[in-house]
Amino acid sequence: MKAGIQLTKVWFDDDVVELRVDVSDGNSFFSNRVYVGYSTLSEIVSELNVFRDQVYGGLLDIRFGEFGPEFANGAFYAQLHFAKPGKLHITCKQQSEFEDFSVMKVASEATLYLETEPVLLDNFISDLRGLHMEKREEAYLEAI
Secondary structure, three states: OOOEEEEEEEEEOOOEEEEEEEEEOOOOEEEEEEEEEHHHHHHHHHHHHHHOOOOOOOEEEEEEEOOOOOOOOOEEEEEEEEEEOOEEEEEEEEEOOOEEEOOEEEOOEEEEEEEEOHHHHHHHHHHHHHHHOOOOOEEEEEOO
16 A cells, blocks of 8 residues: 555444544555544544645644444544645554453554645545545545
8 A cells, every 4th residue: 555544434324434444654554444423524524624724833633433442443543733834744543443362352553654745635635525425435645
């Protein structure tokens, strides 16, 4: 996979959508699955539309699912930061679903760091809007 964040619809019902989240920094790759409510997807598209214009130090947190063994499926957290105009820095934290391992429950985790550009964020917002409106099965944010 090229460097970036790929969201792929795996399953859905009337309340939630299950997404596979693939993140690669060009060297490392981590994939997990998360449950996301439709209202959360809608809110994130709205927040990204505002954030995209905050190119002078803007900061936005995105969270799908929840971290910890008491929650179903996995979790994804991304902090987007326009540290300087024209460059968007993204810190991604992911956790898989907890499973039995030896005498305890464990989950795999990863933190990856990506850099992208405003125009690529615009493409991702469009993809994510299409995913939310059930016109697309994927949304991709290309990293540079």
